[in-house]
Amino acid sequence: AQSVTQLDSHVSVSEGTPVLLRCNYSSSYSPSLFWYVQHPNKGLQLLLKYTSAATLVKGINGFEAEFKKSETSFHLTKPSAHMSDAAEYFCVVNPMEYGNKLVFGAGTILRVKS
């Protein structure tokens, strides 16, 4: 079975410091991987996606993620946090086995302190 584990349910950083949100996945096939962000009472916005091209993926708002097949990880990073980054982040896998059925991680709530 496919699964996604977000290793931290909450992460707290100070404004201007680096952000690291961790994600591990399991998939029998070569999956597509995504990070989505959700601000309170809003829909999900795609930050970035990995679809078997470059392993270092750059996204919007200064975020990037590195696909490491040997570690089955897809961690999200940003060099310098901004107050507007405070939101919930979902790591998502599309196992590409059947249809377009996404597998979501449980989410990580990012808090940014001033």
Added chain:
Amino acid sequence: DTEVTQTPKHLVMGMTNKKSLKCEQHMGHRAMYWYKQKAKKPPELMFVYSYEKLSINESVPSRFSPECPNSSLLNLHLHALQPEDSALYLCASSQADRTQQYFGPGTRLTVT
């Protein structure tokens, strides 16, 4: 236009009411989705339409009835809901042969 729109933004309904949620996209996508999201949880897939045909129903109770009148529109008809159905209902769309899903802003549903 890379937008998925949903109406209404908020909906309060009683357990005996009938209401509908509407989703629209004009990106030419041929797959559309309904998700349910409870507070502090990830979205849960409810239904998938592919080329206007229902392709996935995740064992959703019959009080939720999806409809896809055309390739741009997706409705979710609601009848005899329970208070535990209160949630954020998200619509999404994607190219049939691609994996990226574009999400709408959601409808916040409260069942009283």
